[in-house]
Amino acid sequence: MFIPLLLFHSFLFIHAALGEIVCEHLPNEICAFSVSSSGKRCLLETMAKKGGKVEHECRTSGVVVEKMAEYIETDECIKACGVDRKAIGISSDTLLDPRVLNKLCSTACYHKCPNIIELYFNMAVGEGVFLPYLCEKQRSNPHRAMEELSSYGDAPSYASSPFSQESSRKLHPAFAPGPL
Numbered sequence: 001m002f003i004p005l006l007l008f009h010s011f012l013f014i015h016a017a018l019g020e021i022v023c024e025h026l027p028n029e030i031c032a033f034s035v036s037s038s039g040k041r042c043l044l045e046t047m048a049k050k051g052g053k054v055e056h057e058c059r060t061s062g063v064v065v066e067k068m069a070e071y072i073e074t075d076e077c078i079k080a081c082g083v084d085r086k087a088i089g090i091s092s093d094t095l096l097d098p099r100v101l102n103k104l105c106s107t108a109c110y111h112k113c114p115n116i117i118e119l120y121f122n123m124a125v126g127e128g129v130f131l132p133y134l135c136e137k138q139r140s141n142p143h144r145a146m147e148e149l150s151s152y153g154d155a156p157s158y159a160s161s162p163f164s165q166e167s168s169r170k171l172h173p174a175f176a177p178g179p180l
Contacts, residue, residue: 020070022035022036023042024061029131030072031044033073033085033115034073036060039065039069040061041065042059042060043061044058044059045059062103067114073116077116081109081116083103083116090121090123094120095123095129098138104116104131110135
């Protein structure tokens, strides 16, 4: 009994000493929108405990972040982008909320919070929508942007958007998609 306990504490100490971010060791208050040392996103999940009690736990997702590791999102970006650290999981359905989309497309979020934008960029692509195009529509005609997004299948995809790869790099150079 003593040896396994000693090994467990040694494991925790080594991670802490090396400054590694392990999702399962993060407090729930900073879990969402963090990226582990292995480059995988952390997310808050609901876990059933003994006696039917439900608790939230920080878990490592299978989603790898290409250009970022060991990152805990700032409170400034959480506020600027209108996201919630207490959100359980993350869904592309949040893109349907005009308030969230407006905040994501704001200069304070879009150009200063690459971790959050990369996450929503990829979720939008999964729905067949190109986030820079959607943000441009949001700025020029918010009602049209919501109509296009809610139609999903009819929404302009990256391949059919009026933005070339070069113009998408100008819109957000750090996270413009690579060649298709």
